[in-house]
Amino acid sequence: MEQTSFTIPLLFNDEAFRHDLLTWYQGNKRLLPWRENQDPYRIWVSEIMLQQTQVDTVIPYFNQFMERYPTIKELAEADEQNVLKSWEGLGYYSRARNLHTAVKEVVEKYDAQVPSDKKELKQLKGIGPYTLGAVLSIAFNHPEPAVDGNVMRVLSRILHIDEDIAKPKTKKLFEEVVKEIISYEDPSSFNQGLMELGALVCHPKNPECETCPVQQHCLAYEHGDQKDLPVKTKQKKQKVSSYYGLVLKNDEGKFFIQKRPDEGLLANMWEFPIVLQEEFDQKELVNWFEVEYGLSINIYTQGKRVRHVFSHVIWEVDVIYASVKGGQKSDGDGKFVTLEELERYPMPNIQQKIKKLIH
DNA sequence: AATGCGTGGTC
DNA sequence: TGACCAAGCAT
Known part of the structure; x- marks a missing residue:
């Protein structure tokens, strides 16, 4: 049959x-x-x-x-x-x-x-x-x-x-x-x-x-x-997305990280906050972060661009360094941690690349 | 059925 | 060096 x-x-x-x-x-x-x-x-x-x-x-x-x-x-x-x-x-x-x-x-x-x-x-x-x-x-x-x-x-x-x-x-x-x-x-x-x-x-x-x-x-x-052989149709090319990646350090020398959503790409992994460049221009970052996280940041330098190839998408992340005033409070899934504490959090490779740029 | 989902190695 | 490949699954 x-x-x-x-x-x-x-x-x-x-x-x-x-x-x-x-x-x-x-x-x-x-x-x-x-x-x-x-x-x-x-x-x-x-x-x-x-x-x-x-x-x-x-x-x-x-x-x-x-x-x-x-x-x-x-x-x-x-x-x-x-x-x-x-x-x-x-x-x-x-x-x-x-x-x-x-x-x-x-x-x-x-x-x-x-x-x-x-x-x-x-x-x-x-x-x-x-x-x-x-x-x-x-x-x-x-x-x-x-x-x-x-x-x-x-x-x-x-x-x-x-x-x-x-x-x-x-x-x-x-x-x-x-x-x-x-x-x-x-x-x-x-x-x-x-x-x-x-x-x-x-x-x-x-x-x-x-x-x-x-x-x-x-x-x-x-x-x-x-x-x-075998015959195999090829997959589509990945599309490139550009992000800003924010490395934020507070007065105590701690860095801001957040937990990603519980579904989708890199679910439940931790990251330095990122934002699509097509959604917010660099000039709007300070205001965006204030509104989104309730924290006042002060951008002091722009770092390298990190490129990362996933199976279905490519990320290009422009790393931006900034300081945060106060910054003990942590709403939702964001928090401040020391570099040593950071080791205990699961982070994907794209975030490891960003982390390596911290000096 | 087609797409989303990571990373490292190879040529 | 970009494209392809590697012991697939969920939706």
Whole structure:
């Protein structure tokens, strides 16, 4: 009844492919912190961190995170601000907040045991189709597909599938394909093997086909057009927004920072106040701040321009230094802190760049 | 379905 | 050096 626009070629030897892939994986898999055991909590955390993030970047974050939050209960009992601090610099911060929410739910509803039930696991915050399959297969040995960018790239070449992998529908196609060829003996190694192959051999550019363990199964290699696969439409260019960033110091040498809103970009992270230049000209800044924060500031110099590229937008922030009179009161989410105290607040990289300009 | 959501590495 | 890429999810 399910009609996909693709059927696996009869000449594709899935049994031999599984054997060759698993044999290669067993002999070539990297020793990674989350591969030391099969603790579902560790597997879960690693999969969240690995979303859109490279292994080398994740490793130190994962080790520190596990040192600080060794068990589900300890993470569940933590303050979100501390969890965000552990995530600082890793990006996509909603991952951390969703993981924290989900972990608390697991403690309450499932006695702190990661559910192995597909439906229960899927409804947890931050667990989508990929992470669901990854946790089920790696932690519980269930034969579920875990289709990420690696898997789509590898299989698009092996089976010569030229559907646009940027389209959601295409991922479903690959999930159906994996269901048909996955190993029921070792689904964990099968899924990880596909991803490992994508990371170590079947690169996006210049795939190392000459040393590929499944070269003889690869239709793209046979055609000689592996460089043209996968097909992927490119994303739009980011638009640039210009801001003023205010580094405000009061009489005690403390700096003004504020907590960002609880949703949207960099939610619940802390920042030096910024304002869109198209909304307020530099001449209006003093008045704007007075009205917005109830504090009188005195601009004394303009610093450098800081540029920061996000996934979907570019910020250019002109840093402005100013002094504040008095400034003990702190309405809402703003407050004055010393440079030392500032270290305890989770701040995104754009704000770290601004912070480094303080001398 | 299309868009919002970070950061670092590569060429 | 800008563009692309990397173990995606929420809405």
